[in-house]
Ligand SMILES: Nc1ncnc2c1ncn2[C@@H]1O[C@H](COP(=O)(O)OP(=O)(O)O)[C@@H](O)[C@H]1O
């Protein structure tokens with residue numbers, strides 16, 4: 001269970017998160033929706049432990065771990081995964097090397113044996129087929145020269161390989177055509193189960209047709225202003241954020 | 250108390266030369282005596298250059314100029330600990346002197362020998378390229394060299410891989426040695442020369458080699474240099490190379506050891522279609538200072554030159570890159586590229602770079618660039634968010650930074666040796682960081 005209570009955070013001294021309360025039990029998928037600049041990515045980065053995002057109050061725990069006191073790599077080892085809104089390019093780092101290093105770091109943390117190059121390749125190829133990714137993406141530098149859609153699929157490939165228990169997907173749908181969206185959604189849905197929780201951040205309702213959430217939360221100006229079932233996403237789609245804000249105010 | 254006065258710096262070396270001149274190898278050869286005397290005059294006039302000399306603006310030789318050096322007192326025991334061989338064939342020099350007993354040179358399709366033993370046949374060749382009047386370190390070398398590698402690859406010979414191991418020994422007082430290596434590849438010959446320079450942990454010495462390299466038509470020399478001198482050592486090396494039509498001089502230099510290091514390379518492309526690759530990596534930490542200075546002379550049309558240098562700096566280290574490309578008027582259709590990048594891993598480290606293009610031909614493609622930066626925090630975070638520990642994440646990004654310089658090394662033996670040297674360096678830094 002992810003439990004966020006009264007979480008406040010600043011960036012460059014500017015308050016961005018202004019008191020977030022959110023609980024995601026294992027087995028559930030929750031969506032966070034909100035207009036641009038409302039603090040969705042900030043929430044994701046704070047959970048993953050990015051430098052420069054200063055927590056000024058509140059708490060976030062995952063399965064009893066105090067997430068906020070852990071290093072980013074420790075959070076990953078504890079089962080957290082963030083799919084970046086803007087996946088980072090790593091020129092000179094081969095994608096295969098990157099994926100294998102990450103997978104083995106996670107396996108080490110879980111007390112599982114590391115995979116050698118052959119074992120890894122076999123697994124990676126299988127996952128890539130499932131995501132309809134061309135195999136040559138293993139040979140290229142991480143995200144360098146990838147199209148927007150390829151970058152997002154590479155994030156989902158990492159999700160499928162690392163098999164986290166808590167995934168935060170930050171606008172993984174943006175820039176995807178409908179086929180890619182379906183593939184990405186299938187990748188996430190395949191992970192669903194009693195030991196998996198997800199926080200799906202999105203700007204549009206469209207993704208939620210494919211990844212049907214248990215709960216939907218609306219984030220505006222650093223606060224969750226409304227929560228509800230999947231039907232809330234539809235309401236947002238037809239009425240827009242302004243109406244919600246007016247009603248919440 | 251028994252006080253021995255040693256003269257230091259340039260006067261010390263000149264004094265030594267006066268005392269030794271007849272006993273130096275080839276002392277009875279008039280041409281060599283003249284060459285040495287002229288070099289001594291040049292060195293007397295210039296001394297160790299100060300930073301007021303333009304070519305030495307960023308590298309302060311005071312630690313060398315203020316030290317006193319003795320002749321190397323190579324211990325007589327022959328059970329020397331040699332590092333593992335990089336290739337089958339190896340020529341070993343200890344304190345600048347060829348050691349046939351430690352070398353393994355059987356079965357090579359060409360002759361490897363010692364400069365000292367063949368001086369009577371080297372008139373007109375030794376000193377043909379070096380310029381003691383311009384480069385004071387070449388003057389010092391010419392004045393005092395005792396030995397060096399003598400390599401002649403006959404026409405069309407595939408020489409394979411030869412390792413040149415330069416080993417220093419430790420002694421109570423710092424020692425200095427000045428090997429003079431002569432390398433000549435005849436038409437169409439091919440060779441990979443992997444040079445390793447190293448010494449025991451506490452040793453203090455000045456290694457001052459000069460290379461004179463001639464690459465004939467269509468010949469190809471891959472010259473890998475793995476500079477892993479002892480932490481307190483100085484290496485000041487000067488390479489002079491000429492490349493004839495269709496030939497290639499391919500130099501890769503790793504600067505990973507030493508306290509104060511300069512790696513100066515002068516290459517002249519003399520015939521159409523000649524090529525020169527000069528790539529390198531400098532891995533610096535602590536108080537290290539490393540300087541790579543290249544001077545590329547495009548003296549013929551349709552030649553190509555490629556330079557990619559990467560410097561990684563930790564601690565209070567300082568890196569220097571100076572790269573001059575001269576394109577003469579005859580050198581139409583020149584294709585020149587130079588890239589020099591530095592990665593600062595510590596706020597106290599510093600990098601100076603000075604690219605210099607002098608172009609007198611009009612139909613030329615020449616580009617250069619230089620960057621100095623730090624590790625990208627976003628990249629580090631991306632890796633850490635995947636569970637990769639911070640030191641490992643940083644190591645991956647440093648390796649990625651070096652990648653572009655290292656990927657050009659296509660020779661397998663050199664690539665292996667280089668990867669091992671880079672890994673060894675990184676492991677030592679991690680130990681230091683962990684301690
Ligand atoms: N690194 C940053 N530096 C300065 N301001 C930032 C930074 N990241 C986010 N912000 C600001 O924080 C606010 C919330 O941004 P963000 O969390 O990215 O919103 P969202 O993901 O909902 O679009 C915005 O006003 C944005 O300008």
Ligand SMILES: [Mg+2]
Pocket residue numbers: 040041042085170171
């Ligand atoms: Mg965002």
